[in-house]
Amino acid sequence: MEEILIISLVALGIVIGFIAGLLGIGGGFILVPVFNSLFRSMGIPLDISIKMAVGTSLFTVFLTSVVSAYKHYLRGNILWRCSLVLGIFGVVGSLIGLKISMEYLSGDLHKRLFGILLILISIYGIYTIKRKILRSIETTYSTIDYRKLFVIGISVGIVSSIFGIGGGIITIPILIYLLKFPIRIAIGISSGMMVLTSLIGIIGYMAVPCPTYRHLLNIGYVSIVVGLIVGFAAMISSRYGAVATYKVKSRTLKYILYSILMLIGIWETFVS
Template identity: 35%
Template sequence: MDPIFIISLACLGVVVGFAAGLLGIGGGMLLVPFLTMLFPMFGVPSDLVVHAAIATSMATIVFTSVSSVRAHHAKQAILWNIVWVMGPGLVIGGLLSGGAVFSYLNGVWLSVIFSVFVAYSGFRMLSAKKPPVGRAMPGTAATAGVGVGIGFASGLLGAGGGFLSVPFMARSNVPLHNAVATSAALGFFIAVANSLGYIYSGFSEVQGQEGMLGYIYWPALVVVSAMSVLTAPYGARCAHSLPVASLKRVFACLLFGLAAYMLFKAYQGYTGTL
């Protein structure tokens, strides 16, 4: 690979891993737009760029989440009872999304969907609304059903689900540091299911394309994962000491910028000016 490409991916991995551990977001919200910028410069076909960025982003979360979970588990912050209830639903939703629906949506629609959810995540991060006192997690069936929805939506975005699972748990009065830690564990289920789906659904679409494993661009997966696994534990530790609320406000502004960029890419794709 081109040295500039490797360095760019390594820097992305450092930032994404730290953000994943700190905020429990899986890193996809950052990774997808930047991979969309980088991939066309290094030979990924234009009609596969958005699919490859989303799929590669999700695949990195398999490794990042393991690293984050170890750090959060050491702090005894993960609510495993929630993980085991939501896990099966996350897998079902992920397989449906990555293995079926994903390949039928073109890059324009995926970019628009990504923009909407990233902007939504930014607004959620800026929201200071407190949940009603006494609200608790819903029953087992409802929580499992929410897991299906989160797994499905995450598969269309290349994100680890924290943008939905953290607000969901916070609305049920789960303490923020527990919600972030639990989200990291949920991200593993989401990432594995969707990654398998991307490999299956993209196998026939990318035959002959060098470096592609289904929709996953494996050279980028290796570099980004290697760096993010190193930095995710530091982010997880900092989640228990840094002013995360202040950092979220800064991160929300970045998300708005990335949402605007992906919307612009969708416009370019729609008008044929990519």
Template identity: 35%
Template sequence: MDVAWLVVALAGAGLVAGLLAGLFGIGGGAILVPVFYQVFGLIGIDEAIRMHLSVGTSLAIIVPTSIRSFLSHKAKGAVDMELLRTYIIAVPTGVLLATLVFASISSEGLRIVFAAIAVLVGIRLVVNRSNWQLGDELPKGIKRFGVGALIGFLSTLMGIGGGVLNNTFMTLFNRPIHQAVATSSGVGVLISVPGFVGSIWAGWGAEGLPFLSTGYVNWLAVALIIPVTLLVAPVGVKIAHKLEKRQLEIGFGIFMFIVAGRFILSVLQG
């Protein structure tokens, strides 16, 4: 594999991911994983490990960004620390279970999981209604533990920081979106740190990994993507401020449908 082409392709991925992250206001794996999947395909990464590598590398990138985001939100008092404390065991439990599945699940299985969640998220964004609520108070006890574990489990298999799922959970129970976003930054830490370590373990010794990879984490991608996305994201933000909130919701919903369609098509084509 030509390392120069890998660098060029990953830099291009950073440009796309940064622009979309700034435009849609979400910078995690919901954007990075499908972009990585395309780029790793262009440079000839085997289909059998391409999705695993995309998920693991995405989780590695989310580690520093989620920690920085969480500390910033916490300093402003926007994080629901009570909810986050109840997640401390629940979310990593889900991540641990997902890591065990991640080590054995096929590439097709990972793509189906991502596509299914992407469709559900897309539907909620495109057909969103302000009166879509399940209650006024968040569930407690074993129910909350179960939700936290599920968020950790699905987010790890998707390579995302949990923001999409936790935001949905909190807003469905009448929590302000700003509090949901702030709290989700802490959820991202609980998911990405053990998920990143698990990705290295799950892919240890795997064949066909690209240059500078440890397990299912490609360090070249990590080193290139973070600065490039930070550089380009403000451009997407400027575009976003020229659009209405509803337009952004529909735009991101359509993006999720396109990603889901791409993954489903790749599975059907074998």
């Protein structure tokens, strides 16, 4: 790999890790379009590049999720039983999502659906900031409805596997609003779940036959070298993002993030 490309991937990992630590999300929704553009620039066809972007994003999300889950475990923010239930049923959803992605989505449709997802996430994110919903909800859960966890796990697993996101940006609000978990507990549970769902997603994308690109060191639809470079940089920078959550107001950063997501979503859906 060229030195400039390696430096760019390290910089991407630093940004993703900081955002992941700051906002408690995996960052896959940023990685997928960036990876897809990178692979397309290398001459890889869209039908292959978008799936490789998803698989490599899941690989990166897995690395950052392991670190995030460990940190939340040390702080006592993870209810492992909930994470395991979500993770196990999320695995089922991941397998369904993998089948949908590989057999029913063309490269162009896959890309446009991802763009639509980004637009919806950005609209929802801006709405929650304006209403200060996440800050206002600090209710305490009493009993855990595992039937709801079953539905949440499968749904998030499907979305995660198709679009290469860890699922935290979807899971966290659902756990807060539907099951009344405090914000930090919801983030911890989501982190534990993402370890399992992203891992199964990785295995699935690795197992599907794909042309070999030596400069990417890909196994199936996962580029090991790209995933490792971005993932390790993100693992290092995520701790600083986590520290920043206690020292810096993240409201402005969230506005910037969701605005960027909106622009990327519009580009992926209607322009590129």
